[in-house]
Amino acid sequence: MTNQHPETIKFKKVSQSRDILRRFLKNRPAIGGMIILCLLLILFIGGCILIPEQRCYDVSGTPFQGPSAEHWFGTDHIGRDVFARVVHGSKISMTIGIGSTVISVALGSLIGAVCGYFGGRVDNIIMRFFDIIMCIPGMLLIIALVAALGIGVGNLLIAMIVSMVPGTVRFVRSTVLNLTDMEYIQCAKTYGTGNFTIIVRHVLPNALGPIIILMASNVAAAIMSAASFSFLGFGVQPPTPEWGAMVAESRQYMRQAPHLTIFPGLAIVIAAMSINLIGDGLRDALDPRLKD
Amino acid sequence: MADKKFALEIEDLYVEYVSDETVVRAVNGVSFKLEKGKTVGLVGETGAGKTTTALAAMRLLPDRVGKMAGGSIRLMGDDILALSEKQMNMVRGELISMIFQDPMTALNPIMTVGKQIEESLKLHNSAGRSHEELKKRVDEVLELVGIPASRRDEYPMQFSGGMKQRVVIAIALACSPDILIADEPTTALDVTIQAQVLELIKQMQQDMGMSMLMITHDLGIVVRNCDEVGIMYAGQLVEYGTVEQIFSPGAHHPYTEGLFGSIPKLRSGQKRLVPIEGLMPDPTDLPQGCKFSPRCPHCSERCRQQEPPEIERDGHRLKCFLFSEEGTASDQ
Numbered sequence: 075m076t077n078q079h080p081e082t083i084k085f086k087k088v089s090q091s092r093d094i095l096r097r098f099l100k101n102r103p104a105i106g107g108m109i110i111l112c113l114l115l116i117l118f119i120g121g122c123i124l125i126p127e128q129r130c131y132d133v134s135g136t137p138f139q140g141p142s143a144e145h146w147f148g149t150d151h152i153g154r155d156v157f158a159r160v161v162h163g164s165k166i167s168m169t170i171g172i173g174s175t176v177i178s179v180a181l182g183s184l185i186g187a188v189c190g191y192f193g194g195r196v197d198n199i200i201m202r203f204f205d206i207i208m209c210i211p212g213m214l215l216i217i218a219l220v221a222a223l224g225i226g227v228g229n230l231l232i233a234m235i236v237s238m239v240p241g242t243v244r245f246v247r248s249t250v251l252n253l254t255d256m257e258y259i260q261c262a263k264t265y266g267t268g269n270f271t272i273i274v275r276h277v278l279p280n281a282l283g284p285i286i287i288l289m290a291s292n293v294a295a296a297i298m299s300a301a302s303f304s305f306l307g308f309g310v311q312p313p314t315p316e317w318g319a320m321v322a323e324s325r326q327y328m329r330q331a332p333h334l335t336i337f338p339g340l341a342i343v344i345a346a347m348s349i350n351l352i353g354d355g356l357r358d359a360l361d362p363r364l365k366d
Numbered sequence: 367m368a369d370k371k372f373a374l375e376i377e378d379l380y381v382e383y384v385s386d387e388t389v390v391r392a393v394n395g396v397s398f399k400l401e402k403g404k405t406v407g408l409v410g411e412t413g414a415g416k417t418t419t420a421l422a423a424m425r426l427l428p429d430r431v432g433k434m435a436g437g438s439i440r441l442m443g444d445d446i447l448a449l450s451e452k453q454m455n456m457v458r459g460e461l462i463s464m465i466f467q468d469p470m471t472a473l474n475p476i477m478t479v480g481k482q483i484e485e486s487l488k489l490h491n492s493a494g495r496s497h498e499e500l501k502k503r504v505d506e507v508l509e510l511v512g513i514p515a516s517r518r519d520e521y522p523m524q525f526s527g528g529m530k531q532r533v534v535i536a537i538a539l540a541c542s543p544d545i546l547i548a549d550e551p552t553t554a555l556d557v558t559i560q561a562q563v564l565e566l567i568k569q570m571q572q573d574m575g576m577s578m579l580m581i582t583h584d585l586g587i588v589v590r591n592c593d594e595v596g597i598m599y600a601g602q603l604v605e606y607g608t609v610e611q612i613f614s615p616g617a618h619h620p621y622t623e624g625l626f627g628s629i630p631k632l633r634s635g636q637k638r639l640v641p642i643e644g645l646m647p648d649p650t651d652l653p654q655g656c657k658f659s660p661r662c663p664h665c666s667e668r669c670r671q672q673e674p675p676e677i678e679r680d681g682h683r684l685k686c687f688l689f690s691e692e693g694t695a696s697d698q
Binding site for chain 2: 192193266276
């Protein structure tokens with residue numbers, strides 16, 4: 075049938091995703107962040123596989139040893155291997171950081187899209203509710219929730235999700251508000267698409283760019299705040315290895331053995347920084363207004 | 367069965383847009399009937415209520431803001447106000463469909479055109495056709511509007527404006543609706559493409575036996591495509607009749623005459639166009655009496671006081687005092 079159209083010309087297909095990729099790859103800090111994060115992930119994942127978890131709790135070593143060939147990051151105050159603990163600590167830090175972000179963004183996007191799309195009374199009630207939550211300082215909210223639910227990783231995760239959802243809802247709602255005025259939404263209505271289908275098929279996919287950016291910047295913040303709350307003693311409890319908890323445990327020996335705080339601290343900083351750099355790069359690549 | 371003659375009947379339609387303080391009276395008592403297989407054109411300035419009338423016919427007035435304040439709309443003889451939202455979703459696309467003005471924004475930028483056409487087919491898939499059959503129908507529809515089926519998997523950004531409008535038409539026609547509303551389908555296109563697209567719409571209409579409501583402000587399009595014409599001003603049909611009645615000299619509403627005066631004529635050798643003085647009245651604060659009175663060259667005291675009645679002669683309807691008593695107009 076195609077032969078009926080002699081005017082068919084093979085167009086050079088410049089796909090949007092390739093354009094975005096090209097812009098991302100041109101961004102040096104973002105590529106730097108990407109490389110650092112990849113190395114970090116290889117180190118952590120490889121470490122988790124190669125180093126048995128038992129080694130985190132093994133107290134047979136001499137306490138306060140400096141870095142050596144046997145103990146790469148030295149040993150802590152009761153002789154545990156710091157490298158093994160940093161590596162295995164990544165599991166919890168990363169899980170909380172990424173898990174809380176993914177769940178809060180998913181929830182927030184859905185609620186935000188519904189609010190922005192329908193507007194009116196539903197929107198008003200939901201948004202005022204989230205405004206109230208946003209009035210409570212984030213740290214205080216999480217501490218209060220953990221105190222009420224009980225200390226533990228699971229409860230910390232829930233508390234962090236609760237504190238992150240309102241911001242996401244607000245962000246996605248404002249994006250969706252712009253989208254609902256688009257003519258293709260109206261057009262979809264003219265052939266009988268239901269509201270829910272429109273939200274899922276037309277509104278959310280078009281808001282995906284900003285949502286990805288939001289997610290990238292939230293992951294870094296969530297890793298930091300997971301570490302902060304473990305440091306304060308609200309999340310992971312010793313002897314389970316976790317970066318924030320490790321810094322907390324070793325801070326009283328900071329003068330004698332600074333490596334005990336430096337290594338987990340570095341892990342937090344490098345992980346958060348590399349993800350932030352990637353997030354910035356993604357924003358520059360996905361935001362058409364910053365097009366070169 | 368008498369009313370089955372008409373695809374779309376709009377009777378005494380009133381639409382208001384309500385915001386916090388003001389009420390915008392966008393449509394004030396519009397009535398017309400669209401015969402099956404025929405085309406009705408709605409002509410008027412921007413803001414005259416043409417699109418609002420069309421949206422009301424699809425029950426797609428903006429939520430909360432726009433509301434039908436009166437009148438009735440019947441699609442294929444059925445009152446659409448009596449339908450539930452779910453039934454209405456079945457009606458949209460299957461019975462009545464719409465083409466928008468700007469093809470650049472009427473397509474979802476991140477969905478392939480094939481998917482967008484398929485979506486409408488899927489929603490109205492009461493026959494339970496399989497995925498392959500739907501795909502085949504998508505190709506068919508694309509070929510029908512003159513796009514090679516091989517371009518099914520391309521994104522809207524890869525199409526030109528005219529091609530996009532063809533895709534928009536393909537989406538609207540995918541489920542072979544009985545009524546098509548074309549809301550200024552060619553305004554955003556350049557002249558050569560305009561002709562192609564109009565030709566395409568006309569042909570589709572003949573092939574599928576559709577009735578069409580054509581919204582435009584181009585009188586040239588009207589005369590070539592429509593059977594009946596309504597001239598809209600400030601939410602009212604100031605004149606309505608067949609194309610012959612509207613376009614032949616004789617009794618016309620001063621606004622219609624103004625419209626014709628503002629388009630250039632090839633043979634008359636006139637140097638300057640005669641525009642209609644003034645602006646459309648503010649729809650939140652419509653003048654008393656005749657809505658056109660502040661701009662009307664024949665305006666009298668009575669026009670400012672009373673709303674003129676509608677005079678009908680052989681289906682030619684006029685809303686002006688000039689024609690209420692005398693048989694013919696005082697032509698100028």
